[in-house]
Amino acid sequence: MDTQMHHSLSLLALLSLLFTPAVAFTPADNYLINCGSNSNASDFSRVFIGDSTSTFLSEGKSIALKNQNPSPNLSSLYRNARVFTSELSYKFHINKNGTHLVRLHFSPFVSQSNNLSSAIFNVSANGFPILSHCSVKHDDLREFIMMVDSESLEILFSPVSEFGFVSAIEVFSAPDDLIVDVGTKFVGPSLIEEYKNISSHVLETVHRINVGGSKITPFNDTLWRTWIPDDDFLVLKSAAKRAITSHMPNYQKGGASREVAPDNVYMTAQQMNKDNLTMSAKFNITWEFPVGSHGVPYLVRLHFCDIVSISLNQLFFNVFINGFSAYRDLDLSELTFHVLASPHYIDFVVNSDESGFVQISVGPSELSSTLRANAILNGVEIMKMVDVAELESGSKRGSVWIVVVSVLGGIAVICFAVLAAVIALKCRKKKEEEKPKRVESMGWVALPINGGSSHSRLSEVTANVSPGPNLFFALKIPFSDIQYITNNFDKSLKIGSGGFGMVYKGTLRDHTKVAVKRGVPGSRQGLPEFQTEITVLSKIRHHHLVSLIGYCEEQSEMILWQKKGLLERIIDPKLSGQIKPRSLKKFVETAEKCLAEYGIDRPTMGDVLWNLEHALQLQEPGTQTASQEGDNLNEPEFTSFEVVVEAPSVNVGTSEGHGSLDLSTSKVFSQLMTNEGR
The missing domain is CATH 3.30.200.20 (Phosphorylase Kinase; domain 1)
Structure with a gap:
């Protein structure tokens, strides 16, 4: 009976998470463009302006194309497209310099004259290439986080094949605490070192995972992001056990905010499944995330919120990335100012291995007793570092030697x-030379x-x-x-x-x-x-x-x-x-x-x-x-x-x-x- 009640409460908590709207973030710059249309479109209570009547679109050889047979469930953003046969740009005035999010939406539908899935094109932002030889075969969203310190941001599309296309564009300011330049650690074969100036890199989102929870839509995220469940990335599903709470996270100044990740990420987690009697008390939970390119640096952001402990300083665990030690004897109580269920995140920079995967593991620390041995993880974000040098910022920044x-x-x-x-x-x-000489073979x-x-x-x-x-x-x-x-x-x-x-x-x-x-x-x-x-x-x-x-x-x-x-x-x-x-x-x-x-x-x-x-x-x-x-x-x-x-x-x-x-x-x-x- 107690077990049934526990499952019922967990289900109710999960349902409440699914239908809890997020308090919207108000960015200083906020441009939402419905490409290839002269009318506006709504998506998750956000209004995208048709580019045919906007001043953002530059003159060029392009046409507005409409999907004649859209799926009933298809977003209104994906029922039109701007198709171009020469260079085409969108230029946005920047009110506040700093970190911005740029999202490019693509939906390759088939029309009488074009099959958009055959398009190949390049995209650059203020002269810096962010997509090269891009080919889209299904509905896709590409998100970039970049520093903009000029008066405008120009997104330039260039066809590589006969044409290219884009369905929708988002450009808006990011919160000040989304990307910070301190506290990032480089993880590799050598000692862990501090990695500086993360904000000067262009970051392309590869994975955004709600560990232990269900899918989070833009409706439940202050920055209109989508978080997907972690089930498909678990190496051994029996090693993990979901943890869910109905209590709101205890946000603390200096820790994570709702803009860094929504409440629903910090209210769910995966913990060690110690109920599995076939496993010992000492084991790791491991996830593998495909990233495609190997030898490329990635920013890995891990989200934590201790929703499994009943008191402070009881949870100690280790974190590993690609088999290397990233954090030993992690005590969330110390990092969250001695408050339980307080959100916190840690950034790492790693290189993907030759298999093209980023592997993340959490496991119990030697400081934990056998009865209290546990490890948790609430969320994962993996972002490809598109460039390895500082962005040139236009006329405000001279040539850097x-x-x-x-x-x-x-x-x-x-x-x-x-x-x-x-x-x-x-x-x-x-x-x-007068002495008898004898040389023995010895190890080099x-x-x-x-x-x-x-x-x-x-x-x-x-x-x-x-x-x-x-x-x-x-x-x-x-x-x-x-x-x-x-x-x-x-x-x-x-x-x-x-x-x-x-x-x-x-x-x-x-x-x-x-x-x-x-x-x-x-x-x-x-x-x-x-x-x-x-x-x-x-x-x-x-x-x-x-x-x-x-x-x-x-x-x-x-x-x-x-x-x-x-x-x-x-x-x-x-x-x-x-x-x-x-x-x-x-x-x-x-x-x-x-x-x-x-x-x-x-x-x-x-x-x-x-x-x-x-x-x-x-x-x-x-x-x-x-x-x-x-x-x-x-x-x-x-x-x-x-x-x-x-x-x-x-x-x-x-x-x-x-x-x-x-x-x-x-x-x-x-x-x-x-x-x-x-």
Whole structure:
């Protein structure tokens, strides 16, 4: 009987949520356009003005098309369309600068002369592309959140095929607290870092989910949004159990507001289904959301409201995104000013995995007792970050120069290090030539490296390594893009030079002007300085300093070290002409083998010493071994590879008594520790 009553109350609570209208938000800018019509249309108590009689539509080759056989349930917005065969724009005056929502409605119906589903077109907002080669096969709504700090917003439609179309347009101001620039965390393989300036990006809504609840229509949302249930995204439905309350959320200043998400989102949730006796008390609830593109940054907003606890500080749980820890020991009581059932949201920036999914999991914390172990989630929003640089804002903002740091020549660092080791071994040999010498094979100490892929997996790890550029992989820019924006490093684009190398000017695909620093072999700046520069510039924002937006570590031209027979060009000019080609060839071959991605493929230290000794013998005059070696330095004996090597402390011991060769503090590595040595 109690169970039936409980279900009845839950049903009543759910029904009350479905039919509770939202208090409308009044935006400073509010433009609703019914495209392809000379009459107005109503949708969820909102009036859309026909564009045929409006002043927003620019002159161009377009026609108003009407759906002659609309479905009875079809919205009145989708019974007309504006079809264009050339560029067409809608221009809106902006009363209040700030974050705006832009919604584009599409309904591809079939007429006597056109099948709108065959249209392909592009869309831009104030010159920035937001849709590229868009093709709509069914009724669709595309929503964008963007910063507008100019006097007007122009939405430009350009056909790619014979024509394009649009059914309706919404442009209205967003609440001030919808997108904020503080508190966003980047989640990935490295440590969680703060992600700043979210409001400067264009965000395209991909998913808006009411977790544990039913569908929410624009009628129940202050910003006229649609939220869909989470059932189809649950990986294991038996792991989750719905939680519903009939009490209104306790909104607190500094937390979430009704504009961030409606009441109905915070009054429902999914919690751990501990009633399932086949499962232990320690498990996660997991959702998988398809996002299409992989390797693209997404803003993930998670909504929380503790409607399952009977008192404060009883609910502790963990949050994971794409398998990475996003939040440990989350205590909503602390985040909501010690008030139960108080709405709160947390923003994260993540990259989708190779499968094109964003995975979200919540599970109990170790701080929770077995009886109180639980985890909840109330809502999810996933938004694609359309651009990765700041939007240009028209005449109010001048050209922004941003530094793109590019590292080329990582191999040179290792080459010089190994050469120094050869010199040190030669000196040691002269001092101890009277002693009996015995070398035992010992394991090679692995160097943390980044190969051609930024996600190479290492079989061994060196401890106490300072953070390298891999901690900032979200800032990586492909080498092909660097070549494109500098016209393959055109000399006419060179604007300066320094100890690190040349500086070129260029323009990104979004028209942002940048300066590109290009490293060269023999420069006075090595890899540690490069890493330090990335670390510092990525955290500094000042109007007297240019800002770092990215770096590149691909296509090490030293390797291109080697395939073209140009090895002598990468060595120190002071040594040019003094190293025999056969000795240099053996030396480089040894260095390449030491940089194999997996430890099992690298030589032992004993093998390294033997090969360096061999290279030294080839260098010494009058050796019989040298005369037996081939003379063709350019013959490709091994394939090229791409690598950037960090400079950790490495201690390599020898088997003679208890002596050791400390490579981290030895004088032979002085050129790696001081700028003068480079």
